[in-house]
Every structure is written in structure tokens, then in C-alpha cells.
Amino acid sequence: MLTERLKNTIKDYPDFPKKDILFKDISPILSDPELFSNLIDKIASYSFFNETDAIVAIDARGFIFGSAIAKTIKKPLILARKKNKLPGLVIEKSYGLEYGNDKLCIQESAISPYQKFVIVDDLLATGGTANCIIEMLKMKRKEILALSVIIELTFLGGSEKLDIPVFSEIQYS
Numbered sequence: 148m149l150t151e152r153l154k155n156t157i158k159d160y161p162d163f164p165k166k167d168i169l170f171k172d173i174s175p176i177l178s179d180p181e182l183f184s185n186l187i188d189k190i191a192s193y194s195f196f197n198e199t200d201a202i203v204a205i206d207a208r209g210f211i212f213g214s215a216i217a218k219t220i221k222k223p224l225i226l227a228r229k230k231n232k233l234p235g236l237v238i239e240k241s242y243g244l245e246y247g248n249d250k251l252c253i254q255e256s257a258i259s260p261y262q263k264f265v266i267v268d269d270l271l272a273t274g275g276t277a278n279c280i281i282e283m284l285k286m287k288r289k290e291i292l293a294l295s296v297i298i299e300l301t302f303l304g305g306s307e308k309l310d311i312p313v314f315s316e317i318q319y320s
């Protein structure tokens with residue numbers, strides 16, 4: 148079963164990148180082409196991907212899953228990048244992480260042709276990162292259909308803080 152295989156493959160690193168954080172490393176999924184492919188096919192089959200105009204993938208591990216999904220469903224991929232990485236006119240917003248603070252940016256020209264978006268990332272922890280993207284898109288009066296992540300740390304209550312549907316492949320409580 149896919150869930151079991153994912154749980155057995157994702158590796159835990161205690162106290163990384165700082166004390167008391169149990170880091171969930173998705174890299175071993177990428178080293179298993181069959182598992183990676185089955186995972187992407189499962190996620191790409193969700194009906195909200197039929198409805199969406201585009202995917203917004205979050206820097207950096209969200210890019211891996213977002214680009215594979217975008218290729219599968221043949222829809223545009225938009226990169227939400229950390230500060231000072233994107234040229235041109237950008238929308239930017241600061242956010243708090245489970246382990247720090249940062250800023251995310253999206254190119255205005257990348258989102259302006261589209262109305263409906265699905266956000267993709269590797270992991271949902273506190274929800275601060277996803278909420279940053281949600282707020283940026285809402286500021287531009289865009290519609291967000293769902294957040295799709297591989298891993299959800301349910302004990303941090305991230306999905307309850309977001310006012311969009313959250314789809315996670317595996318949950319840790």
C-alpha cells in the first residue's frame with residue numbers, strides 16, 4: 148500500500164535543522180522511481196487538479212512534487228520562491244516557520260492570466276508557509292481550490308488554521 152511504503156521510506160532526523168525539530172526527509176522517495184511515480188499518479192488524479200488553472204509550488208521541495216504533477220496533468224506551474232530569486236514585478240510576503248522566518252515571492256505576470264490555483268508543497272507543519280501563499284493569492288482576488296502535500300504533521304494543527312481543503316498523503320499525529 149502506498150501509505151505504508153511512504154511511511155517506511157521517509158526518514159526522520161531528530162534535532163534538524165535545530166533542536167526539538169523532527170525533520171521528515173522526503174529524499175528517499177525520490178530515490179525510489181516506482182514509489183515516486185505511483186505517488187505522483189495518485190495525487191494527480193484528485194479532481195481539483197481538473198478544475199485548477201495552474202499549480203503554485205513552494206520553494207524548494209514543493210518544486211519537485213509540483214513540477215511532476217504539472218507535467219502529469221499538463222497544467223502551468225508557478226514557482227513561489229524565497230526572496231531575491233525572482234526577477235521582474237513580484238508580490239512578496241513574510242511568514243513564520245516551524246523553525247524561523249522567511250519571505251516568499253511570486254511573479255505577478257505568472258499568476259495574472261489565471262483565476263484558480265492548487266498549492267503544492269512537501270509538508271504541512273504549522274501552516275505558516277501555505278498561509279503566506281494563500282494570502283498573496285487572495286490579495287490578488289484569486290481562488291484557491293486546495294493545498295496538496297505529501298506529509299501533514301497533524302499535531303501542529305496547520306490544516307485547521309487554513310480556510311482551504313488540505314489533502315495529505317500521510318499524517319503524523
Ligand code: AMP
Nearest residue numbers: 169170171245270271272273274275276
Ligand atoms: P509550516 O510553515 O510550519 O507549515 O512549515 C512547512 C514548510 O517547512 C514546508 O515547506 C516544509 O518543507 C518545511 N518543514 C517544516 N517542518 C518540517 C519538518 N518537521 N520536516 C521537514 N520539513 C519541514
